Amino acid sequence: MSKTNPNIEIVRGFIKKFWNDGDFECVAEWLTEDYVDHAYVPGNREGLLNMARILHSAFPDQSSTEENIVAEGDRVVVRLRMTGTHQGNFRGTEATNHPIDVRLYREYRILDGKIAEHWALFDTAALLRQIGAELNEQPACRIDKHKID
Template sequence: MSEQITLNRQIVHQFIEQCWNQKNLNRSEQLLSPDYVDHAYQPANQAGLIAILEQLSRSFPDHQQQILQTVAEADRVVVQLRFRATHLGEFRGIAPTGQTVDVAVYRMYRLAQGRIAEHWALFDTAGLFQQLQVSLDGQKACQR
């Protein structure tokens, strides 16, 4: 594995640990490129990412993402994660249930010049709603 691929993996792991798990949003300034594009959240930039991190921290204050697998090639890094949390705040109009959730997440990152330039995500929203014991409503499920 090339040094650059190894470095890319490390940057993504740092980002997940420091920004998502430790909720240190200031680190995003150093880990994301100035022209960062987020294909999962709105707005499709750093502000959208910060907004979802803040929302998840209010809804699931103990949320953690455990990295299960990482695949890296060239400028791309894909991670398979487990999102574990307790629903203690309103989420997409759903009042806190106190339920513990364990949900699959897949993220792909493109890196450029030692920073994360793009992000895509697949989150098992149906699994989350099932664990919260609420019906899957298209409007709630499709919000970014």
């Protein structure tokens, strides 16, 4: 009988308690003191909490379901399916009550039983389409040639 990787269990527990249950007070329990977030601004606990509050305000019934999870060394990568209902303002789009169903990836680095770093890749374009938001036609990355010279 194989044992479950303890780092996977840490990530599963954090996703359930923080993202799905909306227990934002649990960060002291799950995150290191010097936690770094590479997905949200600012790149620390504050950025993570800001994004979680935005998502929970716009999609109060949101829930992330694990589709796949892998661990190697101190890293855990999880593919999630987030579902919910658009019941609050999100990026300037008022509540539509449309259902959402989007995929996201999260990578965590675990240190001494706590999450030390986080990266995320979220299909924001799919989410915006599902709530009827206007997508900006401008490229995501523009280079200002005057600053290069």
